[in-house]
Amino acid sequence: MVQRVLRGKHPSGAYGFWVSKPGIDVASATVMGFAFSSDFVPPVMVIQGSTVSGPTNGPGPFSASGAVPGAERTVNTIGYGRTVSPIPAAFGIATAPNWTLPLAVATGQLGYLAGRWHTHVYETCDNNTVIGEYGPQIVKTTNTQANQVSVNWHSAQFILVPYTDRIEIITNNRNTVSIKYLVLENRS
Amino acid sequence: MAWRAQFGKRGAVYGCWVSKPGFDVLTCAPGDFLVDTASQVFQSIFRGDSLIVNEGQAAIGAGTYGISVGLPASVSGLSNLMMMATYYMVQNNGAQFSAPNISQTYLSFRTAGGVLFLNVTFRANGGTGTANVTFEHRAAYTIFRGQF
Numbered sequence: 001m002v003q004r005v006l007r008g009k010h011p012s013g014a015y016g017f018w019v020s021k022p023g024i025d026v027a028s029a030t031v032m033g034f035a036f037s038s039d040f041v042p043p044v045m046v047i048q049g050s051t052v053s054g055p056t057n058g059p060g061p062f063s064a065s066g067a068v069p070g071a072e073r074t075v076n077t078i079g080y081g082r083t084v085s086p087i088p089a090a091f092g093i094a095t096a097p098n099w100t101l102p103l104a105v106a107t108g109q110l111g112y113l114a115g116r117w118h119t120h121v122y123e124t125c126d127n128n129t130v131i132g133e134y135g136p137q138i139v140k141t142t143n144t145q146a147n148q149v150s151v152n153w154h155s156a157q158f159i160l161v162p163y164t165d166r167i168e169i170i171t172n173n174r175n176t177v178s179i180k181y182l183v184l185e186n187r188s
Numbered sequence: 189m190a191w192r193a194q195f196g197k198r199g200a201v202y203g204c205w206v207s208k209p210g211f212d213v214l215t216c217a218p219g220d221f222l223v224d225t226a227s228q229v230f231q232s233i234f235r236g237d238s239l240i241v242n243e244g245q246a247a248i249g250a251g252t253y254g255i256s257v258g259l260p261a262s263v264s265g266l267s268n269l270m271m272m273a274t275y276y277m278v279q280n281n282g283a284q285f286s287a288p289n290i291s292q293t294y295l296s297f298r299t300a301g302g303v304l305f306l307n308v309t310f311r312a313n314g315g316t317g318t319a320n321v322t323f324e325h326r327a328a329y330t331i332f333r334g335q336f
Binding site for chain 2: 004005007017019021030031032034035036037040041042043085086087088089090161162163164168184185186187188
């Protein structure tokens, strides 16, 4: 049976604590042979938490204009309380009862997103859904340059953007979005 | 008060364990450890922050632009290492931007044969079109001791 735990002085001369994977001698293990090595750091968390992002009102894309929830993106900024360099990595999941587009039409869109947790959302309307408020040609599969509208008006979004001192959680939804997030340092 | 640290033998297995507060280290379930050397402990073995492509005023065509980064000798020859990376852009005035959020570009990355490959793909033609305005397309990354 091989020796799997070493505490103190390694044959290479370094002091520390090592545990090798089953079947591998800890004294001669290479980097992938360790279950744990005091030569390396575990992931260091910057922040972790949960939040909600409500819709941001903006001018509607239809004739009966006025403040329409979700017509503008919502940017939810959360600071780290310190500067992290290099820029860290952000992970998150989000859910909402539905991801209805900021339109006057009563019928919901993007029903396949509703009630589920997502790591990333950047969705336009369902295939072949005709949204009359923009004109009859605005559909996901055929819309091209001829009928462009603001991406905020015809898409649902959940995007996590890390910076060195904060994350910005960007959502675009007519409904409130619940979010869980985690930021890890890029370090070794 | 629960015993929370064990070094040496736990059951039939040798190693080191630290349990979460309130959990007995000798009896708790795998999900209740802070450290569990009977499982693979997730540790960083390399990190970096690299310039992949500099987008200047002149137009550059749609396509993929990449660099390669040699990894330490300890992982020489290894492929498909587990890693994470953050793609961002820095303007020449120092302002930082989220690349995926404002540009028609995306980052891809992988390790093969002890080399890290970082690629930025322009879905459409690039180029700032403005004199004295440039963008560095960069990635900060960490490689972990683990393989796909």
